[in-house]
Amino acid sequence: MKKIAVIGAGTMGNGIAHVFAQFEFQVNLIDTSATALEKALANIAKNLDRQINKGILSNEDKISILQKVTTFTSIELGVQEVDLIVEAATENSEIKKSIFQQMDQFAKPDCILASNTSSISITALANATQRPSKVIGMHFMNPVPIMKLVEIINGAATDNETTNNIVALTKAIQKIPCVVKDAPGFIANRILMPMINEAVYAFSAGISDAETIDTIMKLGMAHPMGPLQLADYIGLDVCKNILTIMHEGFNDAKYAPCPLLVEMVNAGKLGIKSGEGFYKY
Numbered sequence: 183m184k185k186i187a188v189i190g191a192g193t194m195g196n197g198i199a200h201v202f203a204q205f206e207f208q209v210n211l212i213d214t215s216a217t218a219l220e221k222a223l224a225n226i227a228k229n230l231d232r233q234i235n236k237g238i239l240s241n242e243d244k245i246s247i248l249q250k251v252t253t254f255t256s257i258e259l260g261v262q263e264v265d266l267i268v269e270a271a272t273e274n275s276e277i278k279k280s281i282f283q284q285m286d287q288f289a290k291p292d293c294i295l296a297s298n299t300s301s302i303s304i305t306a307l308a309n310a311t312q313r314p315s316k317v318i319g320m321h322f323m324n325p326v327p328i329m330k331l332v333e334i335i336n337g338a339a340t341d342n343e344t345t346n347n348i349v350a351l352t353k354a355i356q357k358i359p360c361v362v363k364d365a366p367g368f369i370a371n372r373i374l375m376p377m378i379n380e381a382v383y384a385f386s387a388g389i390s391d392a393e394t395i396d397t398i399m400k401l402g403m404a405h406p407m408g409p410l411q412l413a414d415y416i417g418l419d420v421c422k423n424i425l426t427i428m429h430e431g432f433n434d435a436k437y438a439p440c441p442l443l444v445e446m447v448n449a450g451k452l453g454i455k456s457g458e459g460f461y462k463y
């Protein structure tokens with residue numbers, strides 16, 4: 183694989199484009215919003231500067247990495263000639279299905295179509311295409327340039343060649359692949375989100391304050407960040423949406439988002455991105 187397209191230039195998309203360009207791939211970064219593309223390039227440059235300050239990269243590396251990223255506002259133009267597309271657009275089934283239909287229509291027949299979705303069924307996305315054997319989940323963690331894990335999700339029809347290619351590619355960008363089956367929340371969020379939800383329940387019941395809950399989980403369980411701080415970092419709306427998808431997908435009330443989480447999202451308290459969540463920023 184030499185050429186990769188990334189669809190969606192938000193938090194995850196700019197990080198995914200950054201990492202592929204750093205490992206010598208040509209990257210077409212696609213977003214319907216020109217502003218998002220501008221911000222993404224600025225973010226990549228800022229994060230490359232961080233790597234320069236840490237002595238990981240040189241100024242020349244920065245220039246050559248930025249030159250490898252080309253931006254597009256059209257999926258049709260951006261996906262032609264690429265070997266892999268990683269879709270990292272807004273977490274919404276209808277948006278993603280429509281993007282998968284366009285990817286299928288405009289990409290080469292042998293191009294692999296991957297999604298960075300946190301919770302939407304890979305099998306359902308594959309069913310929106312004529313090539314379900316070439317559709318797979320490639321779930322990067324945030325921040326992408328730093329986090330080592332890529333959770334790789336096989337849909338019901340994903341073939342071995344596709345999985346093997348994506349596992350090899352993940353290793354080539356110096357990340358660690360973990361392959362799982364398709365199920366709501368996969369593994370990472372199926373385990374993480376109920377923990378965050380339980381922390382919100384404990385907070386909402388007044389068992390302790392946010393700092394103490396986070397300190398208990400940090401010092402007691404050796405977690406680098408407490409669950410409420412992590413929820414603020416991920417975005418409370420994102421946490422709520424993933425819990426709702428698991429609640430509906432498993433038809434099990436244990437995954438229903440805590441009422442306080444729903445209330446905070448409705449009040450616009452989304453965590454770091456809105457300036458307030460369980461903490462103020």
Ligand SMILES: NC(=O)c1ccc[n+]([C@@H]2O[C@H](COP(=O)([O-])OP(=O)(O)OC[C@H]3O[C@@H](n4cnc5c(N)ncnc54)[C@H](O)[C@@H]3O)[C@@H](O)[C@H]2O)c1
Binds near residue numbers: 194213322
């Ligand atoms: N934020 C996280 O911590 C995190 C972690 C892992 C996975 N994810 C997943 O990654 C994906 C992206 O999340 P994010 O946090 O980067 O979202 P984001 O809101 O920061 O970015 C989404 C981008 O998609 C663009 N977009 C929307 N519809 C589009 C379309 N039809 N065509 C092209 N671009 C379109 C938007 O303009 C926006 O720039 C989601 O599926 C999310 O579940 C997020």
